[in-house]
Each structure stands twice: as C-alpha cells, then as structure tokens.
Amino acid sequence: MHWKINNSEYLFKNHWLTLRADTCEKPDGAIIEPYYVYEFSDWVTAVPFTKDGKIIMIKQYRHALGDISIEIPGGCVDQGDTDLQTACARELLEETGYVFDSYKYLCKTSANPSTNNNLMHIFLAEGGKWQNVQQLDAGEDIEILLLSVDEVKGLLKENKIIQSMHVTALMYAFEKLKLIAF
Numbered sequence: 001m002h003w004k005i006n007n008s009e010y011l012f013k014n015h016w017l018t019l020r021a022d023t024c025e026k027p028d029g030a031i032i033e034p035y036y037v038y039e040f041s042d043w044v045t046a047v048p049f050t051k052d053g054k055i056i057m058i059k060q061y062r063h064a065l066g067d068i069s070i071e072i073p074g075g076c077v078d079q080g081d082t083d084l085q086t087a088c089a090r091e092l093l094e095e096t097g098y099v100f101d102s103y104k105y106l107c108k109t110s111a112n113p114s115t116n117n118n119l120m121h122i123f124l125a126e127g128g129k130w131q132n133v134q135q136l137d138a139g140e141d142i143e144i145l146l147l148s149v150d151e152v153k154g155l156l157k158e159n160k161i162i163q164s165m166h167v168t169a170l171m172y173a174f175e176k177l178k179l180i181a182f
Contacts, residue, residue: 001027016040038116044088045074045166046123047173048100054146056096056128057155061141070145070155071163072170074120084121092125094135095142101127106172109165122169124176149179 007023018039024032048056055072062069073095074088081087085103092098104124110116136142147155155161156170174180 003027003032006031007033036115040116040118041076041078042084042118043074043120043165044077044084044091044123045072045120045169046088046092046100046103046125047072047106047169048092048096048098048125048128050098050128050146051101054148055152056092056098057145057147057152058095059143059145069163070161072166073142074166077121085123088121088123088125092128093132094137095140096128096144097130097132097134098128099131100125100129104176106169106176109168111165120165120169122165122172124173149174153179 003024003026005022006025009021010018011021012019020037020039021034022037024035026032050056057070058073059068059070061067073092075091075095077084077087078090081090084105088103089100092100102125104126106122106124108119108121110119134142134144152161152170153174156167161167161170171180175182
C-alpha cells in the first residue's frame with residue numbers, strides 16, 4: 001500500500017512550517033501529483049494535575065480561528081530537547097510555571113495524517129507544583145485555569161474544548177486514571 005516518491009520539491013521553508021509537493025507513484029502505477037505535505041516538528045502535550053488534583057488548563061487567543069480557546073499546555077519539540085518527556089516538561093514550565101513529579105507517556109496522535117507529517121505525543125503529568133512565572137513566547141498570552149475533573153468534563157460535554165488533539169489527550173488521561181471507561 002505504500003507509495004513511492006518519485007520527486008519532492010520544497011515550495012516554502014520556515015521555522016514553523018515547511019510545504020512540500022511530492023510526485024507519488026501508487027502500487028498500481030498511478031501517478032499522484034502534486035501531493036502536498038506540511039512538515040512540522042513533532043508536538044508534545046500533557047494533561048497536567050497539580051498536587052491537590054486540579055487540572056491545569058490554559059486559555060488563550062488563537063488567531064487562525066479568531067477566538068479564545070481552552071486547552072491543555074504543550075508545544076513543539078525543539079532541537080535541543082533530549083527526548084519527548086524533556087520537551088513536555090519544558091513546555092509545561094514555560095506555559096504554566098509548574099513542575100511535575102511524574103510523567104507517563106499515554107499515546108501519540110496525528111492532527112491530519114493526509115497532509116501533516118508530524119505527531120502529537122501525549123503525557124499524563126502528576127504532582128504539579130508552581131515553581132516560576134511563565135516564560136511565554138512573543139505570540140503567547142496565556143491565562144492559567146485550575147479546574148476540577150468534573151469542571152473539565154463539563155467543558156468537554158458543552159463542547160467548550162475544541163482543540164481535537166487536546167480532547168483526545170483528556171480522554172486518554174481520564175481513561176488511564178479510571179475517571180471514564182471506553
């Protein structure tokens with residue numbers, strides 16, 4: 001079922017996004033061109049719990065949607081990150097100011113496997129304690145929300161958390177903690 005790539009041409013390269021046009025050959029010999037691929041760094045995120053059992057959610061403006069979004073913290077894996085957990089811990093500290101006693105890798109997911117080449121790696125972070133002020137990127141303006149599990153479940157039921165990979169992360173974390181069952 002794999003396709004052979006006969007040619008690749010980069011149309012745009014930037015720190016945040018690379019766009020590639022491939023000429024592909026299917027196993028039956030059919031040629032597909034152009035097939036556009038968005039190249040991104042892998043992403044990390046966590047469902048972070050404080051020591052007293054609150055979930056750290058973030059609220060921020062998302063320009064592409066033109067709206068404010070309630071999410072879990074996370075971001076890009078940087079070249080200097082030694083592994084996925086290190087990247088996740090860095091992102092959590094930068095966006096929330098919290099450090100965590102433990103991390104459990106839950107799963108990986110893809111935002112859109114038909115166009116994107118990267119994965120989102122999802123962790124459960126527990127034992128969070130506030131350590132430092134946020135170290136936000138220039139484009140970030142993040143408000144911290146400390147919510148109970150029931151409050152987060154309510155937001156999910158009311159469709160107030162719309163970032164699909166974050167909904168997925170919350171479901172996997174809740175299942176791991178036996179807060180819901182599939």
